[in-house]
Amino acid sequence: MSIIVHKYGGTSVGDPEKIKKVAERVKKAKSAGYDVVVVVSAMGHTTDELIELMNCVTENPDPREYDMLVSTGEQVSAALLAMALQTAGCPAISLTGGQAGVVTEDIYKKARIKEIRLDRLKKELKDGKVVVITGFQGIDSKGDIITIGRGGSDTSAVALAAALKADVCDIYTDVDGVYTTDPRIVPDARKIKYISYEEMLELASLGAQVLHPRSVECASIYDMVIHLRSSLKDDEGTYIMSPSRIAKEAGKMEKTEAVRGIALDDNVAKIGILKMPDKPGIASQLFGALAKEKINVDMIVQAINSQGTHADMAFTVEKTDLKKAVEAAEKVARVLHADKVVADADVSKVSLVGVGMVSQPGTASKMFGALAENGINIQMISTSEIKISCVIKAEQGKKAVKVLHQAFGLEKVS
Amino acid sequence: MSIIVHKYGGTSVGDPEKIKKVAERVKKAKSAGYDVVVVVSAMGHTTDELIELMNCVTENPDPREYDMLVSTGEQVSAALLAMALQTAGCPAISLTGGQAGVVTEDIYKKARIKEIRLDRLKKELKDGKVVVITGFQGIDSKGDIITIGRGGSDTSAVALAAALKADVCDIYTDVDGVYTTDPRIVPDARKIKYISYEEMLELASLGAQVLHPRSVECASIYDMVIHLRSSLKDDEGTYIMSPSRIAKEAGKMEKTEAVRGIALDDNVAKIGILKMPDKPGIASQLFGALAKEKINVDMIVQAINSQGTHADMAFTVEKTDLKKAVEAAEKVARVLHADKVVADADVSKVSLVGVGMVSQPGTASKMFGALAENGINIQMISTSEIKISCVIKAEQGKKAVKVLHQAFGLEKVS
Numbered sequence: 053m054s055i056i057v058h059k060y061g062g063t064s065v066g067d068p069e070k071i072k073k074v075a076e077r078v079k080k081a082k083s084a085g086y087d088v089v090v091v092v093s094a095m096g097h098t099t100d101e102l103i104e105l106m107n108c109v110t111e112n113p114d115p116r117e118y119d120m121l122v123s124t125g126e127q128v129s130a131a132l133l134a135m136a137l138q139t140a141g142c143p144a145i146s147l148t149g150g151q152a153g154v155v156t157e158d159i160y161k162k163a164r165i166k167e168i169r170l171d172r173l174k175k176e177l178k179d180g181k182v183v184v185i186t187g188f189q190g191i192d193s194k195g196d197i198i199t200i201g202r203g204g205s206d207t208s209a210v211a212l213a214a215a216l217k218a219d220v221c222d223i224y225t226d227v228d229g230v231y232t233t234d235p236r237i238v239p240d241a242r243k244i245k246y247i248s249y250e251e252m253l254e255l256a257s258l259g260a261q262v263l264h265p266r267s268v269e270c271a272s273i274y275d276m277v278i279h280l281r282s283s284l285k286d287d288e289g290t291y292i293m294s295p296s297r298i299a300k301e302a303g304k305m306e307k308t309e310a311v312r313g314i315a316l317d318d319n320v321a322k323i324g325i326l327k328m329p330d331k332p333g334i335a336s337q338l339f340g341a342l343a344k345e346k347i348n349v350d351m352i353v354q355a356i357n358s359q360g361t362h363a364d365m366a367f368t369v370e371k372t373d374l375k376k377a378v379e380a381a382e383k384v385a386r387v388l389h390a391d392k393v394v395a396d397a398d399v400s401k402v403s404l405v406g407v408g409m410v411s412q413p414g415t416a417s418k419m420f421g422a423l424a425e426n427g428i429n430i431q432m433i434s435t436s437e438i439k440i441s442c443v444i445k446a447e448q449g450k451k452a453v454k455v456l457h458q459a460f461g462l463e464k465v466s
Numbered sequence: 467m468s469i470i471v472h473k474y475g476g477t478s479v480g481d482p483e484k485i486k487k488v489a490e491r492v493k494k495a496k497s498a499g500y501d502v503v504v505v506v507s508a509m510g511h512t513t514d515e516l517i518e519l520m521n522c523v524t525e526n527p528d529p530r531e532y533d534m535l536v537s538t539g540e541q542v543s544a545a546l547l548a549m550a551l552q553t554a555g556c557p558a559i560s561l562t563g564g565q566a567g568v569v570t571e572d573i574y575k576k577a578r579i580k581e582i583r584l585d586r587l588k589k590e591l592k593d594g595k596v597v598v599i600t601g602f603q604g605i606d607s608k609g610d611i612i613t614i615g616r617g618g619s620d621t622s623a624v625a626l627a628a629a630l631k632a633d634v635c636d637i638y639t640d641v642d643g644v645y646t647t648d649p650r651i652v653p654d655a656r657k658i659k660y661i662s663y664e665e666m667l668e669l670a671s672l673g674a675q676v677l678h679p680r681s682v683e684c685a686s687i688y689d690m691v692i693h694l695r696s697s698l699k700d701d702e703g704t705y706i707m708s709p710s711r712i713a714k715e716a717g718k719m720e721k722t723e724a725v726r727g728i729a730l731d732d733n734v735a736k737i738g739i740l741k742m743p744d745k746p747g748i749a750s751q752l753f754g755a756l757a758k759e760k761i762n763v764d765m766i767v768q769a770i771n772s773q774g775t776h777a778d779m780a781f782t783v784e785k786t787d788l789k790k791a792v793e794a795a796e797k798v799a800r801v802l803h804a805d806k807v808v809a810d811a812d813v814s815k816v817s818l819v820g821v822g823m824v825s826q827p828g829t830a831s832k833m834f835g836a837l838a839e840n841g842i843n844i845q846m847i848s849t850s851e852i853k854i855s856c857v858i859k860a861e862q863g864k865k866a867v868k869v870l871h872q873a874f875g876l877e878k879v880s
Contacts, residue, residue, distance in 0.1 A: 068522030102542065108482030109546050110553040117552070120560050121545035124538035128516065131535035132523050138531070139524040146534050151609055172609075195565055195586075 055177070055218040056086040059093075059187065059209035063226045064283035065129045066096035068136075074283065075136035077224075078182055082142055087177045089216060091187040091209040092133055094125025115160030119189070119199045123149075126186035126205070134184045144182040147172065150197065152183070154190030154208065162201040165190060165208070168215040185212065206267030214274035221271065221278050227262050228282035229289035230255065232462040233314040237453045240463040244312060246291050246298040251312045254405045254439050258315035268292060295407060310412035311460045316453050317401040320350065321374040322432065322443055323381055327362040327391035334388055338365065341380045347373045351401070351434040351441060362391075366432055368443060371397055399431065400449035403441040404456065410437045422459035428452050469591070469632040470500040473507075473601065473623035477640045478697040479543045480510035482550075488697065489550035491638075492596055496556055501591045503630060505601040505623035506547055508539025529574030533603070533613045537563075540600035540619070548598045558596040561586065564611065566597070568604030568622065576615040579604060579622070582629040599626065620681030628688035635685070635692050641676050642696035643703035644669065646876040647728040651867045654877040658726060660705050660712040665726045668819045668853050672729035682706060709821060724826035725874045730867050731815040734764065735788040736846065736857055737795055741776040741805035748802055752779065755794045761787045765815070765848040765855060776805075780846055782857060785811055813845065814863035817855040818870065824851045836873035842866050 058078060065071050074090075082088045102122050106113055130146035137144035153169030176183045187205025192198045200207060206223060213221035228243065230252065235241040247255075249272035256265045263280060271278050271292065281289030291301070328334050335354065342349055351368045369377045374397055381393045409415045419440055423430060428451065432443035444452055457463065472492060479485050488504075496502045516536050520527055544560035551558035567583030590597045601619025606612050614621060620637060627635035642657065644666065649655040661669075663686035670679045677694060685692050685706065695703030705715070742748050749768065756763055766781045783791045788811055795807045823829045833854055837844060842865065846857035858866055871877065 068519060071523055105482060105542070105546060106549060109485055110549040112553065113549050114552050117545045117548045117560055120548070120562075121542060124541045127538045127541075128519070128535060131531045132519060134531045134534075135520060135524040135527050138528050139526065146531055148534075148611075197562075 053085065053087045055089065055216045056081055057089045057091065057209055057213035057216065057218045057221045059091040059205060059221065059223045060133075060283060061205065061223075061225050062093040062096050062098070064224050065092055065133065068132070071129070071132050071136050072140070074133060074224075075140045075142070077283070078133075078137060079140050079142040082182055088182045089173070089177070089212055089218070090133065090182060090184045091205055091212060092126060092129045092184060093187050093205040094122075095129045095132075098125040098128065116196060119160050119197050123186065123189045123197045123199055126188055130184045130186045134182075137182055137184070142182055143180055144184060145176050146184040146186070147176070148186050148197075149189035149208070150191035150195070152185045152212070154185075154211070156190040156192055156198040156200060158192040158194070159198070160196075161199055163190070163192070163198045165200060165211045168212060170215060173216070201266070204264065204266070206264040207270055210267045210270045210274075210276055210278065214270070214276045218276070221276055223263065223267075223278055223280050224283035225262055225280065226282065226284070228285055228287060229280055230262065230292075230313070232312070233453050233457050234316065237316065237450050238457045238463075241457065242463055244290050245288075246293065246301055247312060248295045248298060248407050249292060250438055251405050251407055252292045254403070255313055255315055258317050258401075258403050258405070263292070309460075310406050310408040310415045311404045311462065312406040312408075314453055314456050314460075314462065315403045315405060316449050317403070318446065318449060319371050320368050320399060320401045320443070321371045321377075321395065321397040322366060322368050322399050323374070323377055324364060324366040324394045325381055325385050325390050325392075326364050326394065328365055328385070328388055329390070330361060330363040334363070335365070337388065338381065338384045341384050342369075342377060345376050345380050347377050347380065351432055351443065353432050353434060368399075368401065368432070398446045399443050400446045400452075401441050401443050402449060402452045402456065403439055404460070405439050407438045409440070416440050418459060419456060422455050423452060426451065426455045428455070467499065467501045469503065469630045470495055471503045471505065471623055471627035471630065471632045471635045473505040473619060473635065473637045474547075474697060475619065475639050476507040476510050476512070478638050479506055479547065482546070485543070485546050485550050486554070488547060488638075489554045489556070491697070492547075492551060493554050493556040496596055502596045503587070503591070503626055503632070504547065504596060504598045505619055505626060506540060506543045506598060507601050507619040508536075509543045509546075512539040512542065530610060533574050533611050537600065537603045537611045537613055540602055544598045544600045548596075551596055551598070556596055557594055558598060559590050560598040560600070561590070562600050562611075563603035563622070564605035564609070566599045566626070568599075568625070570604040570606055570612040570614060572606040572608070573612070575613055577604070577606070577612045579614060579625045582625060584629060587630070615680070618678065618680070620678040621684055624681045624684045624688075624690055624692065628684070628690045632690070635690055637677065637681075637692055637694050638697035639676055639694065640696065640698070642699055642701060643694055644676065644706075644727070646726070647867050647871050648730065651730065651864050652871045652877075655871065656877055658704050659702075660707065660715055661726060662709045662712060662821050663706060664852055665819050665821055666706045668817070669727055669729055672731050672815075672817050672819070677706070723874075724820050724822040724829045725818045725876065726820040726822075727818075728867055728870050728874075728876065729817045729819060730863050731817070732860065732863060733785050734782050734813060734815045734857070735785045735791075735809065735811040736780060736782050736813050737788070737791055738778060738780040738808045739795055739799050739804050739806075740778050740808065742779055742799070742802055743804070744775055744777040748777070749779070751802065752795065752798045753781075755798050756783075756791060759790050759794050761791050761794065765846055765857065767846050767848060782813075782815065782846070812860045813857050814860045814866075815855050815857050816863060816866040816870065817853055818874070819853050821852045823854070830854050832873060833870060836869050837866060840865065840869045842869070
């Protein structure tokens with residue numbers, strides 16, 4: 053029998069009424085003839101409430117005890133959903149990550165899943181039951197409870213779907229899919245029907261927080277189709293799959309659209325170090341110092357000045373890291389006898405994402421042209437095979453998204 | 467090294483501040499050179515809140531999912547206490563019942579503990595850690611989470627203490643010991659220093675709900691000393707132990723006091739069936755019918771009328787069961803052609819408890835005399851080796867307790 057995996061996030065199981073609605077949806081899939089495995093997150097704000105309790109007890113929580121504590125949230129929602137299913141006349145059983153055979157590395161709080169032992173799970177499915185599994189957790193070799201990092205329920209679901217060779221992993225959430233850009237900025241943003249793993253990863257890292265990046269990575273390794281959809285509607289959402297599957301589904305040999313989506317990231321700040329002596333090792337000194345402070349650096353641009361003796365270096369960090377980053381940069385600047393360090397938190401990053409860009413070389417110039425025509429000055433540019441990002445003034449961020457969405461015709465179904 | 471087991475109830479770990487106080491107390495025991503194992507209940511009203519959530523989802527919860535759900539309460543408090551201990555500089559680790567090796571029967575919601583596999587627990591103790599264990603739960607042969615009935619954390623603690631051959635099982639609660647009677651009724655009621663398992667069991671079943679009866683039973687089987695004490699004070703509480711240990715501790719060859727304590731139970735109702743034909747099998751028919759309705763019958767009194775042809779049967783049940791019990795009794799009365807069924811919810815039961823009573827035959831007549839002198843009419847009497855109970859008018863209950871407390875001189879230290 054075909055196996056299908058459903059994953060429901062915290063909002064979808066936020067209260068008993070919502071849990072009953074989820075039960076109805078799961079029952080429908082079961083009645084349609086599927087073997088159904090359901091992965092659930094903790095109800096609503098449960099995890100945050102547990103962490104609040106923890107913060108009252110300790111400032112420096114032991115990771116092992118943290119996992120012991122927060123894993124209870126999923127256990128509650130899994131048991132409640134199993135009860136709701138039974139009450140709806142659908143045989144069901146809840147399993148903890150450990151009971152479901154999810155074995156992780158021996159690392160608390162952010163382990164990776166090592167393997168999934170399917171014996172118990174398969175037995176319960178064979179008995180005709182829907183199996184409800186606590187997301188976000190497993191056990192290690194000692195039998196300790198391990199969580200796999202926040203947002204990890206998506207990853208649990210995909211890993212279970214892959215292990216069970218499920219047809220599809222349905223991830224239900226409070227949005228109904230991935231859009232060409234944020235519909236709050238561009239009202240005629242279009243829901244994307246198919247998107248590749250790579251594009252989804254880029255969009256996720258650019259602030260489209262509908263899906264945990266690790267789950268996308270995991271899906272791409274096992275070629276598992278993710279169907280991201282709303283738990284409130286029956287409509288199809290967005291299918292995240294390999295480019296080859298997309299081509300097959302869309303019935304096209306070659307991609308037509310270069311740009312799949314546009315993302316705006318406001319949580320960005322720019323730092324420049326001016327007139328560094330241009331000699332080998334300066335980049336490694338600078339970014340080594342930042343890494344030591346655990347500061348995530350995103351874009352990096354190095355320009356050589358006309359004399360070729362000095363380099364100007366610019367990079368972006370998260371806004372919250374700006375102060376720490378400037379301090380670290382200033383230390384390095386002193387050692388290297390650079391001219392000075394400048395910082396600007398008043399910037400945004402607008403990005404085009406699409407796997408087709410690599411074969412359509414006009415995309416970058418079209419982007420720069422559209423921005424220039426609309427009086428938007430570009431401060432930094434960085435490109436990859438499937439992404440072009442520009443740092444611009446923060447106040448022009450939304451305008452830039454609108455301009456680009458129209459310039460690339462994203463409102464039109466391709 | 468000597469092992470000591472502490473058990474803290476829901477009130478004692480009711481909020482983060484209280485958990486920190488518990489941590490201080492546990493740390494003190496550890497610093498005094500003991501290996502310490504701590505058993506905790508769920509915080510405050512957590513279990514009730516989980517059950518409330520459950521009742522919103524289903525009217526007929528599956529026992530397995532019930533156990534999965536409610537067991538999370540203890541897991542939260544165990545993890546928080548372990549964190550609080552670590553923060554107080556005391557190495558600690560929390561273990562679920564399953565991780566601690568508590569193996570139960572394969573019966574959900576009310577299993578008995580079958581065995582305790584100590585490997586993990588002993589390893590953690592050897593590593594110098596305080597081990598905090600979730601009370602009230604274990605795992606069955608399938609690895610499913612099993613709870614051992616409400617109030618079962620006391621039993622978990624005693625069973626662990628017995629398995630570990632601990633010196634004593636300290637049960638911390640919000641009262642500071644067992645009293646000769648309810649101090650709210652008799653202000654000079656005295657805290658009992660030593661009480662036997664049997665006496666404690668009688669008092670517990672008579673409404674002194676400081677300790678779960680099963681835990682006392684378990685302690686008596688393994689001759690484990692329970693020290694029932696307050697989590698708010700450092701004073702000694704009440705030691706529950708075998709009569710032989712009590713004699714040794716008290717330094718007396720023979721017991722002097724016949725009566726250890728007095729209990730008042732208001733949750734009682736009386737039913738009488740008048741003029742039943744006196745023939746073999748009537749009692750079994752009547753109480754068989756009540757048992758079928760799952761009605762707990764407490765006292766039973768049968769009197770033969772003067773002609774010897776009819777019997778009057780009287781018994782007591784819990785007040786909440788009165789309606790059901792009367793209905794069942796009336797059915798049987800019709801079949802047996804009894805005269806009629808009478809019921810009275812306006813009664814209380816006052817009881818003397820003490821293992822010494824069996825060797826001091828004057829106790830019963832002294833009790834009846836004291837009640838009579840004070841105008842308290844006795845409606846039913848039942849006696850056992852260590853208990854005499856009288857059913858009286860409800861409004862005279864408190865007066866009866868005062869009268870008897872004084873008559874037997876219980877305010878004086880023996």
